[in-house]
Amino acid sequence: MTNCKVKHLNNREYKADLEVNKIQQSSVKLWHQKDVQQDTIVGISLDKWYDQNKKVAKSKAIVVAVIDTQIDLKHEDLQGQIWVNKKEVANNGIDDDNNGYIDDSNGWNFIGTKRGSTVWSNFEYVRIVREYEKQFKEIKESDVLNRDFNNYKEFIRAFNLQNKQKKFYGNWLKSLKYKTVKFPIAKDSLKKYFPKENYTYQQLDSMYKKYKINDKSYIQRRDDNDSDLGALIEVLMSALEVNQNSLSDINKLKEEIDSIVNRNLNMSYNERRFFDLNEYLFEKGYGNNNVSSNLSGITINNHSTRVSGILAANRFNGIGVKGIASNVKIMPLSISPSGDEHDKDIALAIRYAVDNGAKIINMSFGKEFSLHKKWVIDAYKYAEMHDVLLVHGSGNNSFNVDENPYYPNDVDYENPNEVVANFINVGATTSKADSTLVASFSNYGKKNVDLFAPGAKIYTTASNNTYGFESGTSFSAPMVSGTAALIWSYYPKLSAKEVKEIILESGTAYDIEVLIPGGEGKKAKFSELSKSGKVLNVYNAMQLAEKVSKKKR
Known part of the structure; x- marks a missing residue:
């Protein structure tokens, strides 16, 4: 599925290593933050906005839950950026805040056993x-x-x-x-x-x-x-x-x-036997508080570390990379093993994030099947009721998600209408405004992908205090989550639905034909591959957010 959460070697981020648009390490490392007009690079115009807006937002930090793998809590560029549960006394063996999770000082690991290990999982x-x-x-x-x-x-x-x-x-x-x-x-x-x-x-x-x-x-x-x-x-x-x-x-x-x-792939192997739970009851409390760990010598916290760096790496420490938003706290919630995520874990992680103050939930994972869809949809509705925004990477299968199910999503494929208004599904782009604009690995869909954001060869934080390039829609999603956090940092009275509409409406449109991922050379109008037909643009989004916010006063 990822590395080092072990990758699904047939349909996940590893395929992106073969992406036709290979941005070499000698070129602009943070190309995704550039502006197409100023830099001729199809970025998100983040630098352009920061160049014109030097004042740091004074509002309360925005909590962004990253539902993913475990994370490198000790990474130098994430120091001060991790959420702390102030209602919980660390490692005293007591559920101080009575939320059903013991010693959840920084989040929760839903796939951690009582012995402290993390297990492999079925597809x-x-x-x-x-x-x-x-x-x-x-x-x-x-x-x-x-x-x-x-x-x-x-x-x-x-x-x-x-x-x-x-x-x-x-x-x-x-x-x-x-x-x-x-x-x-x-x-x-x-x-x-x-x-x-x-x-x-x-x-x-x-x-x-x-x-x-x-x-x-x-x-x-x-x-x-x-x-x-x-x-x-x-x-x-x-x-x-x-x-x-x-x-x-x-x-x-x-x-x-x-x-x-x-x-x-083994029918006889069922990792849930390592947990004290009933898989058919929607109960919480299983797992452990170890949100940063290793599995059999394989680092499994790389994926969440990369996602979190794109979103919130320290912009002021003079090292590493610069995240999109500075006034952010990452809430790490681990559900992603070396296999497919359980719907129960997904749903409980969403509810945990909502109940513990997250304003945005980033979900850079996915699968082609869903055994308990209703649990997840109900969790979406719970997040919507509490005005929490959900952001999801559309997947790296090179297919049309209007026709091929990919979960989690905000539609019921038996009745393909959106069930909530607080969900953004994000595809991946390259740096070039030509036929290769859409990353060859990215999923797409006129109905079920909302917009695109950079996702090919993104430079970000990595495990063991390192940095590196990675590709996938997993890394497009946190660009949208970071943008939402930036908007709320300055305009906290906007609703989740308004923030979603602002992000989609303010994107950059490209009136060009692009290669359809997995289409064997076939082309289509870029506008036909997503609902908005646009690429994320932070500069435009912040301007539009200011206008919408003024109207609400």
């Missing part, structure tokens, strides 16, 4: 198959009662995807096991030709062609014990193709894919 479609297998596996569609038909359709969709993914990852794991055996042999064998191991892919390809047999007999006699020179060259070529420079790199990926096969 949601595996849970759906497990839930409905006995009911539907041996039944014909014509025999399904009307009241069960939607569940049946979801079961079939989940069942087909599970089988597809099991085959895909099973074959991948088999190839990696083969590669771990043959890689050292291949390295040793080619020392005769390249003593310094300084070969390139092109050199290996040329060498491989000399040994490749033109007919099919070469492929037919290949097996796991094949160690002829052609096969060994092929092993090194495949490693170079994906930047695997050592046996350690291959083993690391093998372990990850092994966990996907034997945990994420």
